[in-house]
Amino acid sequence: MTNIGLYFSIGIIVIGLLAILRYSLKGKDIDRRIIFLFMFITVASSLLFKMEFPEKPTLIVKKVFNKIENLPEGSRILISFDFDPAMKPEVMPMANAFVRHCMVKKHKLYIMTLWATGQALMLESIEEVLKPEFPDAVYGEDYTSLGFKAGGVGVLNVIITDFRKMYATDEHGTPLDEIPLFAEVTSAKDMDLILPIGGGAPGPKEWILFVGDPGKVPIAPGLAAVVAPLIYPYYPKQAIGLLGGVKGAAEYESELLRNYDQFKDMDTPALSMMGPQTMAHIVIIAFIIIGNITYFRKRRMNDNA
Amino acid sequence: MRKAPIIITAVVAALFVLSWLLKSNGAVVDENSMSAISQGFWITLSAFLTLAVMSFLYQDNPFYKFAEHLYVGVSAAYWMCMGFWTTLVGNLVPRLSEGLSNWFEVPYVGFKPHFIIPLVFGFLLLMRLSPKGGWISRWSLAFIVGTTAGLNLPRFLSSDFISQISATFMPLLVNWQGIGSFFSDFSLSASGQFIGILSNLVVFLGVFCGIIYFFFSKEHKGAFGVASRFGIWILMITFGASFGYTVMGRISLLVGRLTFIMGDWLGLIS
Numbered sequence: 001m002t003n004i005g006l007y008f009s010i011g012i013i014v015i016g017l018l019a020i021l022r023y024s025l026k027g028k029d030i031d032r033r034i035i036f037l038f039m040f041i042t043v044a045s046s047l048l049f050k051m052e053f054p055e056k057p058t059l060i061v062k063k064v065f066n067k068i069e070n071l072p073e074g075s076r077i078l079i080s081f082d083f084d085p086a087m088k089p090e091v092m093p094m095a096n097a098f099v100r101h102c103m104v105k106k107h108k109l110y111i112m113t114l115w116a117t118g119q120a121l122m123l124e125s126i127e128e129v130l131k132p133e134f135p136d137a138v139y140g141e142d143y144t145s146l147g148f149k150a151g152g153v154g155v156l157n158v159i160i161t162d163f164r165k166m167y168a169t170d171e172h173g174t175p176l177d178e179i180p181l182f183a184e185v186t187s188a189k190d191m192d193l194i195l196p197i198g199g200g201a202p203g204p205k206e207w208i209l210f211v212g213d214p215g216k217v218p219i220a221p222g223l224a225a226v227v228a229p230l231i232y233p234y235y236p237k238q239a240i241g242l243l244g245g246v247k248g249a250a251e252y253e254s255e256l257l258r259n260y261d262q263f264k265d266m267d268t269p270a271l272s273m274m275g276p277q278t279m280a281h282i283v284i285i286a287f288i289i290i291g292n293i294t295y296f297r298k299r300r301m302n303d304n305a
Numbered sequence: 306m307r308k309a310p311i312i313i314t315a316v317v318a319a320l321f322v323l324s325w326l327l328k329s330n331g332a333v334v335d336e337n338s339m340s341a342i343s344q345g346f347w348i349t350l351s352a353f354l355t356l357a358v359m360s361f362l363y364q365d366n367p368f369y370k371f372a373e374h375l376y377v378g379v380s381a382a383y384w385m386c387m388g389f390w391t392t393l394v395g396n397l398v399p400r401l402s403e404g405l406s407n408w409f410e411v412p413y414v415g416f417k418p419h420f421i422i423p424l425v426f427g428f429l430l431l432m433r434l435s436p437k438g439g440w441i442s443r444w445s446l447a448f449i450v451g452t453t454a455g456l457n458l459p460r461f462l463s464s465d466f467i468s469q470i471s472a473t474f475m476p477l478l479v480n481w482q483g484i485g486s487f488f489s490d491f492s493l494s495a496s497g498q499f500i501g502i503l504s505n506l507v508v509f510l511g512v513f514c515g516i517i518y519f520f521f522s523k524e525h526k527g528a529f530g531v532a533s534r535f536g537i538w539i540l541m542i543t544f545g546a547s548f549g550y551t552v553m554g555r556i557s558l559l560v561g562r563l564t565f566i567m568g569d570w571l572g573l574i575s
Binding site for chain 1: 362363383384387388391392395396399412414453456457460461463464465468469471472495496543546547549550551552553554556557558559560561562563564567573574
């Protein structure tokens with residue numbers, strides 16, 4: 001039934017595209033709302049009929065996975081939720097995947113955010129992923145949350161020398177000196193890996209510039225797709241790897257599923273998104289081809305005239 | 306008065322109430338969650354605002370205007386509250402006054418006299434609201450601009466300029482042990498020697514020819530012109546890749562909202 005619905009939707013889309021091609025070849029303009037409607041039908045039908053594709057991690061994603069995988073148990077990893085609800089659909093899956101991977105490898109997790117709007121999303125990840133899936137994890141011993149601190153780049157400039165100068169307490173008001181995880185931690189330099197997730201400023205770029213480079217701390221950013229091309233130049237010397245957009249998140253999720261049986265029933269929003277993504281990209285490519293055919297045909301007709 | 310807007314508003318209001326009632330009955334309630342009625346309202350309101358914003362794709366309309374103004378108002382209020390509680394109460398008060406720290410129930414860090422400077426500059430910034438004393442706020446702005454430039458300049462120079470140039474100096478023959486070894490161990494794997502050599506070559510030629518394209522002191526003719534043309538191709542491919550990523554990002558947002566509409570609201574997908 002699902003397949004019939006999917007094939008029916010694809011059929012509708014293909015017939016519609018051919019109709020648009022024929023219409024535009026006649027020299028008529030296509031209303032932009034038709035294009036929006038096509039995108040809606042494409043994404044909605046792919047979601048409704050659960051179109052999914054297998055993912056294989058690329059080298060740049062695999063390097064992040066291997067880094068977390070190969071760090072010795074108890075390594076200190078900092079995750080920064082530097083994003084807002086607008087970025088949530090594409091970067092939240094990678095944040096949850098990082099949390100799962102770090103916890104299953106029994107690394108020590110330090111969670112924080114430089115964005116006020118990241119606070120609620122950070123808590124969502126803790127409450128809906130970390131606590132239910134790892135009930136044995138003890139706050140303060142296995143993970144800790146510093147919450148949001150205003151200051152942006154100023155915060156990074158301070159924590160590269162001393163956490164305590166910026167954070168008197170953790171998110172719950174407990175002094176850092178009373179938290180076992182901070183017993184041997186002075187600054188961000190004491191981290192074995194930093195995973196900044198986001199797509200704005202302050203975000204992954206600032207983490208590389210103000211913490212990773214001066215502190216010689218390995219950084220593996222998780223990026224919103226829009227900024228991914230801007231961060232690629234930092235790979236491999238200034239960022240050990242990176243996850244670019246929902247595609248990077250889907251590759252990471254697939255690698256988690258491949259390596260850990262305990263995650264076989266986990267929620268995989270990024271993998272689920274790749275079906276609609278693929279179909280939407282195909283439709284956009286089709287529109288670009290139709291536009292070019294029409295353009296060159298019109299130009300030739302004008303030349304002949 | 307035209308009847309159509311009234312009828313449309315009445316239909317939307319009726320659908321809103323109907324959705325609220327249906328979602329309230331179906332909502333899961335436990336001790337920790339909000340009440341079913343409240344949950345039903347928020348889900349319905351989220352769906353309404355999502356559809357109101359999306360309706361702009363058809364044409365501008367009052368529902369879109371309502372959602373837009375609501376968003377601007379809520380954002381302004383949210384950031385004002387966050388600024389007060391996280392910057393003033395979170396960072397300033399614990400370093401200036403024990404009494405105020407106790408009042409706001411934040412741990413007192415100890416008196417730091419130099420924190421009086423940002424307090425004064427903060428007040429000076431508010432002088433913008435004064436018609437005659439607005440110019441005084443420029444002192445605070447000058448401090449902000451100067452400090453930001455001072456903090457950013459060395460880091461950008463080091464990480465974005467020197468490190469980026471250094472990252473371009475890479476071996477063109479990766480792990481080279483002779484032509485025999487190259488062919489005997491030939492692999493198209495992403496971590497293989499051939500792809501490594503190809504990647505480094507693309508980076509080197511891309512940077513070199515891209516810079517040549519922006520070198521306008523010599524006419525782009527002959528070998529120089531060929532390199533310049535290759536530079537344009539590299540730039541076009543880069544813009545194309547950026548556009549592809551942007552499309553992916555925007556589609557992700559659409560998928561996110563449609564997942565909410567079709568899943569949380571309509572219950573069509575799990």
